Amino acid sequence: MRITGGEFFIVTLPLRRQHTWASNTRVSIGRHALVRIDTDEGVSGWGEAPAMATWGGPGGVHYGETPETVVHLGEDYLLPAITGCDPLDIAVIHDRMDAVVKGNPYAKAALDIACYDAAGKGLGRPVWALLGGKFRDGVQLAHSLGLLPMDECVAEARTAVAEGARTIKVKTGHDAQRDVELVGRLREALGPEIRIRVDGNEGYRTVHEAIAVTTAQQEFDIMLCEQPVAGDAAMAKVAAGVSVPVMADESAWTALDIVRLHEMNAAACYSLYVTKPGGLYRARQQADIAAQYGMYSDVGGSIEMGIGNAANLHLATATRNAWLPSVCPVTTVDGAAGPSVAGVYYVDDVVSEPFGFRDGVVLLPDGPGLGVEVDVDKIRKYAE
Ligand SMILES: [Mg+2]
Structure with missing residues (x-):
């Protein structure tokens, strides 16, 4: 199985109530980047990056990403770098992603999750x-x-x-x-x-x-x-x-x-x-x-x-x-x-x-890959 391409989305879900914490009292939760990767065997895998600009660590070592940075780096650097890879070759995929982009773990996580989902579906086995x-x-x-x-x-x-x-x-x-x-x-x-x-x-x-x-x-x-x-x-x-x-x-x-x-x-x-x-x-x-x-x-x-x-x-x-x-x-x-x-x-x-x-x-949703079925109508409904 080889990765042939994919598509990124920015999706905002309706909230039950606002959810804030000490370091984030302004930015609303629930606006995330999603990705679908496609393969030459017709199997697709889905990933998600709940990136927030206000989220980081002390000393500026770990810092915020946004849905837009995830889409930009994903489309222009990360996905091209792993196209042609088998999604099961996850160590190689991370090596390739790290070679073209430093840091930005949320963008890489979205593709990593999509690879596990596709690999599991291809094998008929759950991600666990x-x-x-x-x-x-x-x-x-x-x-x-x-x-x-x-x-x-x-x-x-x-x-x-x-x-x-x-x-x-x-x-x-x-x-x-x-x-x-x-x-x-x-x-x-x-x-x-x-x-x-x-x-x-x-x-x-x-x-x-x-x-x-x-x-x-x-x-x-x-x-x-x-x-x-x-x-x-x-x-x-x-x-x-x-x-x-x-x-x-x-x-x-x-x-x-x-x-x-x-x-x-x-x-x-x-x-x-x-x-x-x-x-x-x-x-x-x-x-x-x-x-x-x-x-x-x-x-x-x-x-x-x-x-x-x-x-x-x-x-x-x-x-x-x-x-x-x-x-x-x-x-x-x-x-x-x-x-x-x-x-x-x-x-x-x-x-x-x-x-x-x-x-x-x-x-745990059990089943091949992540065990979830993505509702593409809902993505269309909530995407920007
Ligand atoms: Mg915490």
Whole structure:
């Protein structure tokens, strides 16, 4: 099977509500680049890049892409470089992409996902099998609240839990007093069984503020504290000053970031993405190195549509140390049954079938490739 070409799209899905966090209070989620690659055997593969200009890491080492940069680099550099390749030759494909474009992992991830989808469909095997087999059938849902007024947070968390969510993720890092009070109110409203995790998105101004807030939140039993401050040195100081595990997200893009976080004792765990390292192939390399250090992860992302979310679920189920509750959406299709709030950020999608959600677990769509059927009418409807 050989890649013969492909097509890029920029698609915007309708939102259930706005979703913001400390480092992004302006740009709306849900405007992503999609790609379809075609092969000489008539099999196509789909990929997605939820690129955002405001998303990056500390020190300017990792920085924002946009749907437009993904389309430009994809059409003019990356896709031409891998045309003629077998999509199963994924190491060669990454080598070719890296030879023509430095960085820009989200653009590369979109094509990497499309290659895995096409290769799996060609072989009649799911992507999880190409990644080494699956350890679980789905991912524990963490329902993400975003930066909302406190009353709305509590009300939405109650609904999400009533619909089956067992973990709530709270966006913090905006106002220290609010961040402590909100976690207290959530614990009171949700009871002792529900897990609560917090994500500061580098929002605290000082190490002392981050330690003070996290220490106060620990009174209400939080499972972990994600990226409270920017930079690995500051993260290491917070990690030394609190008792809950500190998770790296903005600080953990590549395999080398994992090595540095470990050497600096800056994080116990990290947020594994398909996109930050540059695709499923690179994500597995990163996760395998983390495992050597005893580090574990969730599978995070940027509220992917059904294509990218399927890639997240294949990665999460095929990666032994990616077991933490994760913000993988419950992909929802307009008019279909399913939860209305728990794991739901968009009210429609570009795939034909909604994803399963049972006992607090988002279920892996199983089938050849990513296991999803793309609805090209929906792409036409929501494309620019
Ligand atoms: Mg995060």
